[in-house]
Amino acid sequence: MFKEKLTSKLMPRDPKQRLRVERFLLAQISYIVCWSVIMCLYMWGMFRLNFAEMICFIATCAMANGIFYAVFLTGLNRKFAEPSLTIPQIVVATIFIMLTIYFTNSQRGILLIMYFIALIFGVFQLSRRQFLLLSLFALSSYAIVITALLQRHPDVIDIKVEVLQLLVLAVVLVWFSLVGGYISEMRSRLYRMHKNLQQAYQKIEELALHDELTGIYNRRAILGYLKEEIERASRYDIPLSVSLADIDHFKSINDTYGHLVGDKILRELAAHIKGCIRSTDRVGRYGGEEFLIILPHTPISRALSCMERCRSDIEGSLFEGLRITVSFGIAALRPEDDLDSLLSRADKALYEAKNRGRNRVCHE
Template sequence: MGRTAVIPGALPGSPTSADDARTLAVRGRRMRQRRHMLDLIATSFMIDAAILLVYVQAGTIPSIVAVAFAACGGVLGSILFILSESGFNDRFPDHYLTVPIALAHLVLIVAFTAWAPQIGGFFLFELFVVFGFAALRANRRQALISWTALLCTLAPLFLLTDLPIGLPHHTPLERLATLLALVLTVGRCMFIGVFSKAMRDSLYKRGTQLREAYQRIEELAELDELTGAYNRRSIMRHLDNEIERAARHCEPLSLALIDLDWFKRINDTFGHPTGDEVLRTFAITIFANIRSFDRFGRYGGEEFLLLLPNTTEDEARQILDRLRLIVAGLDWSAFSPSMMVTLSAGVTTMSLQESTESVLSRADRALYEAKHGGRNRIAYA
């Protein structure tokens, strides 16, 4: 533990080094989790040892029983600690060793029940705590193995012996010890329930965070980083979907290829950072003035594609002319007192059974006409 294998040829920052770092991080987290589990086991043994001392004080059992139980707990805890710290547990899918630990406790409890049957009920109480903790980590197969082991271990004790397994309550000290045994067993079981709920809440929160992160990644994968509009891949996918939907429902579909006029000149004159801000401001303006079901994406450079579902030719012309006037009327003086930004657009309405390539080609021809017709205008094809 603590020594990292050196892989020949692995450089810092290489995939192999990154994998090693992740592996060490996972092992470290698992070790901290196991230490927490061992702390709980040690605390539980100390509680039981304290109750046994009350039974010793009451004269119910000899002191050797309490000493032996505490010693067995210490030995078991030490073995588990050594195995955990050495990395032995990490060799197994269940690094908690749920079944072996449960079986070790089961053997210990049954052995002490047979040795001191007069307080056998106290020892059997511990089974609720042991298997309650095991249930937090056990899968279906592990639970079945543990339950079968419990049955096979307790059946001979109850059916093949006549040991007087009891829970003493004849003297005040015995009643106190029995009360403590019952109350503290229930308390530990309640703690298991609270701990289980905390684990579920943590897993739910982590799952929610992962879903949100995944959704955010999907959104980022669909959006143009600079403008916040759909990127080319996403807007083309939306175009295919809208063409299919329009054909299925026999609805009109219009689209526009939009180009910012003289944008190269803006970049050359005012610099690329200013050009980026112009693109961003333009995109925000378009978003603020289109309908919720319209789709707007960056087609490439200073070209944008606007999809107008359920929109006729005349409606598309009106929408684009309104957007043209809005952009031309914006106050661009914040970037430069002499700056003016206008747009040209090629608008087209899809025909029945028309392909994506065909409708885009017509929109591109219309945009060419608008730009060569003087710019700051809308052309239709």
């Protein structure tokens, strides 16, 4: 329990923020390694700061990283174009490494390797151009360090070695930027492909469940949901009603005004019925101009009231400038019912509504 509370305070709950903080904390391991190297340099007499100055130097670096951590925990990083703050973190790391190199005696060349530890974190986010700009910043920083050492501590510097190291660093950084940028671009491309595949899968799933014309559930999907509701209602002894709705004289509408108008009427009617029922109810296209409406937790009396209200609304509305009417047949689930028998009784009630003059609601 204590561990969970501690983790919730130290790590954000948002998955993206959590990933950013995890990467940040991974980078802190690299800093701990670098601080250990500085202490070794100090103990071996290779570092020009005294003990107090060295501790202040390390503490300043730790405070800078503490600011980054606070920014992540408060969510302020989300206000930036790049919420991971990769470039600012690498810039701070570069400054820290170059200052470490400046305070180190003639053995400073080996410390250049530490810069690549910082730069490698850019593979998660940076483009080739950003890699090159950071490399230019590092080379400029190292050139400033060499110049400062020549002016202030010429006794600890061999200019030929330093220039050679600068040239080698430039070559390696250019190569690293090109490869790092390529990896980053590959990662971005894979991410886009994955996102496109997810969207395509969602589209396929939607097409598999929804009627292409009306946008409501297709016959296969609505019957699947009805089967689930029948099982649930039977198991827990809760009421369930279904209704079959059929547009009156729809064939004459198609013959008179054309199938394009008929399709538009079907779309508008589907949306109208969906607006008449509750969010927990479901409606699907059962046949050509027939709709199946599932009303969970609904006894026959409430189902009659709901469908009558829907019928009245349809009668008083215009669909593509035309007035249409709809007949409804309702059946409530009985203990002996299965899917076929329930639908058969709803269809029988619909047939009765048609025989009694249409534009009415009947139940079986």
